[in-house]
Amino acid sequence: xxxxxxxxxxxxxxxxxxxxxxxxxxxxxxxxxxxxxxxxxxxxxxxxxxxxxxxxxxxxxxxxxxxxxxxxxxxxxxxxxxxxxxxxxxxxxxxxxxxxxxxxxxxxxxxxxxxxxxxxxxxxxxxxxxxxxxxxxxxxxxxxxxxxxxxxxxxxxxxxxxxxxxxxxxxxxxxxxxxxxxxxxxxxxxxxxxxxxxxxxxxxxxxxxxxxxxxxxxxxxxxxxxxxxxxxxxxxxxxxxxxxxxxxxxxxxxxxxxxxxxxxxxxxxxxxxxxxxxxxxxxxxxxxxxxxxxxxxxxxxxxxxxxxxxxxxxxxxxxxxxxxxxxxxxxxxxxxxxxxxxxxxxxxxxxxxxxxxxxxxxxxxxxxxxxxxxxxxxxxxxxxxxxxxxxxxxxxxxxxxxxxxxxxxxxxxxxxxxxxxxxxxxxxxxxxxxxxxxxxxxxxxxxxxxxxxxxxxxxxxxxxxxxxxxxxxxxxxxxx
Amino acid sequence: xxxxxxxxxxxxxxxxxxxxxxxxxxxxxxxxxxxxxxxxxxxxxxxxxxxxxxxxxxxxxxxxxxxxxxxxxxxxxxxxxxxxxxxxxxxxxxxxxxxxxxxxxxxxxxxxxxxxxxxxxxxxxxxxxxxxxxxxxxxxxxxxxxxxxxxxxxxxxxxxxxxxxxxxxxxxxxxxxxxxxxxxxxxxxxxxxxxxxxxxxxxxxxxxxxxxxxxxxxxxxxxxxxxxxxxxxxxxxxxxxxxxxxxxxxxxxxxxxxxxxxxxxxxxxxxxxxxxxxxxxxxxxxxxxxxxxxxxxxxxxxxxxxxxxxxxxxxxxxxxxxxxxxxxxxxxxxxxxxxxxxxxxxxxxxxxxxxxxxxxxxxxxxxxxxxxxxxxxxxxxxxxxxxxxxxxxxxxxxxxxxxxxxxxxxxxxxxxxxxxxxxxxxxxxxxxxxxxxxxxxxxxxxxxxxxxxxxxxxxxxxxxxxxxxxxxxxxxxxxxxxxxxx
Numbered sequence: 001x002x003x004x005x006x007x008x009x010x011x012x013x014x015x016x017x018x019x020x021x022x023x024x025x026x027x028x029x030x031x032x033x034x035x036x037x038x039x040x041x042x043x044x045x046x047x048x049x050x051x052x053x054x055x056x057x058x059x060x061x062x063x064x065x066x067x068x069x070x071x072x073x074x075x076x077x078x079x080x081x082x083x084x085x086x087x088x089x090x091x092x093x094x095x096x097x098x099x100x101x102x103x104x105x106x107x108x109x110x111x112x113x114x115x116x117x118x119x120x121x122x123x124x125x126x127x128x129x130x131x132x133x134x135x136x137x138x139x140x141x142x143x144x145x146x147x148x149x150x151x152x153x154x155x156x157x158x159x160x161x162x163x164x165x166x167x168x169x170x171x172x173x174x175x176x177x178x179x180x181x182x183x184x185x186x187x188x189x190x191x192x193x194x195x196x197x198x199x200x201x202x203x204x205x206x207x208x209x210x211x212x213x214x215x216x217x218x219x220x221x222x223x224x225x226x227x228x229x230x231x232x233x234x235x236x237x238x239x240x241x242x243x244x245x246x247x248x249x250x251x252x253x254x255x256x257x258x259x260x261x262x263x264x265x266x267x268x269x270x271x272x273x274x275x276x277x278x279x280x281x282x283x284x285x286x287x288x289x290x291x292x293x294x295x296x297x298x299x300x301x302x303x304x305x306x307x308x309x310x311x312x313x314x315x316x317x318x319x320x321x322x323x324x325x326x327x328x329x330x331x332x333x334x335x336x337x338x339x340x341x342x343x344x345x346x347x348x349x350x351x352x353x354x355x356x357x358x359x360x361x362x363x364x365x366x367x368x369x370x371x372x373x374x375x376x377x378x379x380x381x382x383x384x385x386x387x388x389x390x391x392x393x394x395x396x397x398x399x400x401x402x403x404x405x406x407x408x409x410x411x412x413x414x415x416x417x418x419x420x421x422x423x424x425x426x427x428x429x430x431x432x433x434x435x436x437x438x439x440x441x442x443x444x445x446x447x448x449x450x451x452x453x454x455x456x457x458x459x460x461x462x463x464x465x466x467x468x469x470x471x472x473x474x475x476x477x478x479x480x
Numbered sequence: 481x482x483x484x485x486x487x488x489x490x491x492x493x494x495x496x497x498x499x500x501x502x503x504x505x506x507x508x509x510x511x512x513x514x515x516x517x518x519x520x521x522x523x524x525x526x527x528x529x530x531x532x533x534x535x536x537x538x539x540x541x542x543x544x545x546x547x548x549x550x551x552x553x554x555x556x557x558x559x560x561x562x563x564x565x566x567x568x569x570x571x572x573x574x575x576x577x578x579x580x581x582x583x584x585x586x587x588x589x590x591x592x593x594x595x596x597x598x599x600x601x602x603x604x605x606x607x608x609x610x611x612x613x614x615x616x617x618x619x620x621x622x623x624x625x626x627x628x629x630x631x632x633x634x635x636x637x638x639x640x641x642x643x644x645x646x647x648x649x650x651x652x653x654x655x656x657x658x659x660x661x662x663x664x665x666x667x668x669x670x671x672x673x674x675x676x677x678x679x680x681x682x683x684x685x686x687x688x689x690x691x692x693x694x695x696x697x698x699x700x701x702x703x704x705x706x707x708x709x710x711x712x713x714x715x716x717x718x719x720x721x722x723x724x725x726x727x728x729x730x731x732x733x734x735x736x737x738x739x740x741x742x743x744x745x746x747x748x749x750x751x752x753x754x755x756x757x758x759x760x761x762x763x764x765x766x767x768x769x770x771x772x773x774x775x776x777x778x779x780x781x782x783x784x785x786x787x788x789x790x791x792x793x794x795x796x797x798x799x800x801x802x803x804x805x806x807x808x809x810x811x812x813x814x815x816x817x818x819x820x821x822x823x824x825x826x827x828x829x830x831x832x833x834x835x836x837x838x839x840x841x842x843x844x845x846x847x848x849x850x851x852x853x854x855x856x857x858x859x860x861x862x863x864x865x866x867x868x869x870x871x872x873x874x875x876x877x878x879x880x881x882x883x884x885x886x887x888x889x890x891x892x893x894x895x896x897x898x899x900x901x902x903x904x905x906x907x908x909x910x911x912x913x914x915x916x917x918x919x920x921x922x923x924x925x926x927x928x929x930x931x932x933x934x935x936x937x938x939x940x941x942x943x944x945x946x947x948x949x950x951x952x953x954x955x956x957x958x959x960x961x962x963x964x965x966x
Binding site for chain 1: 563571574582583585683688715717798801823846874
């Protein structure tokens, strides 16, 4: 293996230890049906065993048939990650017995994965991708009682059994908890951009499992690694890695050795705990799945998929900077979501004001998740920018237009909105508020600058149409 | 014995279409005959009156409206490894006792679509692992020609049912010879199609890369008809082929001008009985007389075939049988300490000796450190065996030999020695490793017991195998007879 091109910052811990992380990420591709049968994917919270058939229940006599949509999503992901797609690929059986695995084996890919040797661009840095392959998810066990070893009865829900999963495996190129989180977020953005997955971590559509080891700086040998599971958010990913690195350092610095094992992250206790040791590692007895002929992927299909890929987040981010003059941070926020970026570009073209449009997209649209038409957004940007209405009014107008209230200018006309920027009217309101709030005025003069917000709010309460910035400036002037 | 239980499909169809008999009468005659002989033969594990009564009535309605299909009203027996909706299907195993599939497999479904009437479920070796039906988890089946002898296996119940006139046709499965060998020793026609010709959907898997469903019948034509009914692409089986299903195209053209290859290795095989050899040589003479050119061919890796087969088949079976864990269906031993304890006790109690032996063999062969030496090596041998057949078929149109080196042996005579049992498949399993179509037709008797002639053809050339078998049937006048039992 080639040495990593990266040298990290050590994640904020002691300088003598270098952190080495490889990521295994399981992603549920966007498909209507399961990996090997026609069952619907279903929703979280569906009644147990409601999205099942004889195939995903592993009844005697059934056979798998590969879902083309899952292969397509996997290929698109592989292409977006710049992977090589070999001529031949095949599925294998990974044999182990567990009640959530109805066939006694998982259909996965072993030595001929769908794709290999890619790279994910992380803000100018690169993490090498070892492979992207397809497999099926397992079912879920529900134990009566709080813990497995205390449960008096267990139930099997096979709704998830046979749901397609892409496994994206990186090389151990990641050097900090920050990088690991950036990697997972960049992957999510990429997957959403190309439409391969909704990649919602909270819904289990993206599961990140970091493999973590540490070593002294200057050595090339890898330390003993632990693999972390049960991570349900980007925040948890970051915290779990920080905890685990600290734990490993403590173990090694106190003269102990790190045990190669799988560890779970406990969100409640904010720590990792040993799940199963790899000393007694299961022998999965992989062998080629005889029920599925090897796949020879159609090169024409692959080229069609490559051509149909949308602009990827990395290059779009760069273009938002060069073409629209956005600051790098704004460009990254906008490019993080394909729909957001599409809205921005269309609205910016219509308004002619890139920076302000970006502010509205990042500040208003992204947090609410409610999308106006680009034309309406552009109108609001212009109405506020030209001082026709206040920013607060703009926010209301935008919301109303999203709810089918018509175009922003119609709404402004209908509701008689206008910004009061007549200096005399503003001054009257400001003076009245100063007179009514002697305590606040006193506090402000004593140095409590934040009281200003309170006073502005009082002014706007008297007249919602007052120009906020004008009121703000005048207030400071009169108090100063 | 009623004549109705000795008919071929063509004869029965003629009588049904002329309304000389009804499907209900035809089925009733079989049910009556079964009641008389099956207590001795024990070909059936269970009967399906709710199914055959309704299917026979439906057949009569269709016949009345002149809407009959290929097999309307034809009584059929189904091997216990083929899932039929609502009918207890157990693969001859206690571990599946009581299991009623919620779906019908493709091949059986196609028989039903053509109007066949299902009489019942036939006995077999547990999970089709065996060559004598003695490994059934229920009881052994007896050879209708000599009740002290085995009917072959694993599809021994299907072969015996057709041989004894209990069913006109039957379905079996062939993983290493499990259709052809019992057909041979029961004196009926049995055919294993090309791998991929018939959908395996609904077949409780033994070894997925070798298993294939095929027909038993008392004439080559009947076997061809059944094959035609069940063959063809199935979107539920990714290994099923969409090649044209014209298996009867040259059916009656005879063998004049055809080259038939005799593989040297198949005639020197260990344990070949002189009586079997003599009957097969006689059959070859009849084919030569009918105009075939006999040529010598060689299959040099034959000796390694058995070893490779007994790695690949157990390896696949060890994985295929993992789902029988007591969690979802069938036997589930209760009062256990933990999940591992439940797995072990359920499987130890539910599986018989031979199944446990093969699961262990296969698990071992796939283990880290042994995979290359066993499984991978066996796959390489498999490639060499395929190449052997390719080379042989460059010199001939079809290969003929005995189906089984021995006639039916006495019940209990080989159960203590698994290797001697495995040798029963030595002439048939090459066809499975290479995915070839093969048929066994009766070719006379030895020691008063039936002998089978095997015809192997290149992949997808069922038409050739059927044509040669048919030519032999015509030239020799040897016909599958109904054995008289008791």
